[in-house]
Amino acid sequence: MDVFALFASRVANALQVLYPEVGAELLARIVVEPPRDAAHGDLSTNAAMVVAKPLGKNPREVATALVEHFKHDADVTSVEVAGPGFINFRLADAIWHQVLRSIAAQGADYGRSNLGGGEAVNIEYVSANPTGPMHVGHTRGAVFGDTLASLMAYSGYEVTREYYINDAGSQIDTLARSTFLRYREALGETIEIPSGFYPGDYLVPVGQALKAEFGTKLLAMPEPEATAIVKDRVLVAMLELIKSDLALLNIHHDVFFSERQLHGQGGDIDLTLEWLRSKDMVYQGHLDRPKGGDTDGDYEDREQTLFRATNFGDDVDRALIKSDGSYTYFAADIAYHRNKFIRGFKHMINVLGADHSGYVKRLQAAVKAVSLDAADMDVRICQLVRLMKNGEPFKMSKRSGDLVTLADVVEEVGADATRFMLMFRRNDASMDFDFALVKEQTRDNPVFYVQYAHARTFSIFRNAGKELPALDFSAEALKVAEIERIVTSAELDLVRVLAAWPRTVTAAAIAHEPHRIAFYVHDLAAAFHGFWAKGKDDVQLRFVNVEDPKLTLARLALVNAVRQVIVNGLTILGVSAPDELS
């Protein structure tokens, strides 16, 4: 049950009774939300102000009529006009009791919605080049994409988590050559790794595996043949490495899509170019010298095969074929996104790093073109993460040269803290990630703070078991607890926070902003800690009351509701909810 959605529909109904001429597009602009200042009541709506002008009426006049209407609503204890025409509602306790009952009844599904209506959405994230282990720069996008995917799935979308493997470029040839050196090393040669090659130790086992499989046979083969074999083997190995790194954060993709499969004669790129040409989206032409950007002076005026990206909102048209005749990366990407569209995705989300922000318009232009404007593409840019330790920039290197790897971070602070901290910030703001802070077990550390709140719900139950051994507080007993006994303002304020969960999830899903889930869970934890502490000052507010088992049971139902909503939030975030902290 979503209190806000419930009253939004009641307000809309009331308006249609009072002013039948009000149209649907106007009703859509009406918002029912919690007022910023709790003193204004439980709910507030701008309905009168939205509707007044088109009706040619004064907002307060409309508001007064609505107020009269809601005076007969049994769930409303007071309703009044405020300010320029807001209508503020105060709700009967019974509404909050219903919220608690619906949390108990819905459990893990409380907050789940059918916003997406089962529509398919493709979320592409990580897509790091398969040339080595994941480094910390990939981690934010990985966590963001995975959490967004969970959020969308929770909101009724059919989600596909996709990884695009950039396995077709020249960096893969370099990778293969680097691996071949490791193979020779495994055969006993002393090798030297030239600059520009991949120096990381992670290629050593790949070289050894090649030795085990082929002995010295690869040395005798013609080079192209050997390179092809090495390339195949090393790509598989790198992908396994990446998968195992992602698994450290419990991230698993549904589809690993290889760029290589798009290339080749009669492949997707060929077909896509043919299609683009048939739609007159490609032409031969010249590009201007990049203004101020031609720093290395390698610009050369030349006739090129260009995609009419400017017709779809991009700043310049984009090259599709390189001077050596091969396709550009972008050409492959157009084909890739056409492939997504053909697979049935009308909604696509790409999660990219800050260094790709210049790529956004191009990508959106491509999707618009290949879908003939039938698909939408949202690109979420994750800004940089600076690793810090006690306020100092932090360097750590174990597995791959100078880079800090994802595995290093997880080993240092754990998967839960990594995930939560990265989501405790808007994706489009850069952030400092302080190891020292994340390892601290105080309220400065939001992960810990939330997990502590969850553990506290368990400790209350453990304690209730000791103090009232005869009390049955199984799930079934809690469902029939006398919720009406929840009447104090301190308790009801906590329920108000719980009531905001469904609208928080929905708003986060619409905006593609999973960080709101992290902030909500943190707020809920704060409300719960605050209520808990009130029991210190006022014995009457403690959860466990030996004199009154029925009241205790009602309050345990409240505690259980808090526990449930924290779990629902942490589940979307992919963070564990321990019963006890050690």
Add this chain to the structure above:
RNA sequence: GGUCCCGUAGCUCAGUUGGAUAGAGCGUAGGAUUCCUAAUCCUAAGGCCAUGAGUUCGAAUCUCAUCGGGGUCACCA
């Protein structure tokens, strides 16, 4: 130069897609532990929402310009 992101308390950040007197945490000052985990809570001080205009009943939020910080620009991937 074009383009994208950011600019909110001393610091780190939220701000419910345009709502009412702009909120948290840290830090600072004070307070609460015979009592459900003080790993917590409560109170106070602290603001020209970078600047200027515009849009309207109403702007931190939308538009434009300016200033400052960062990313990016290509036949790289």
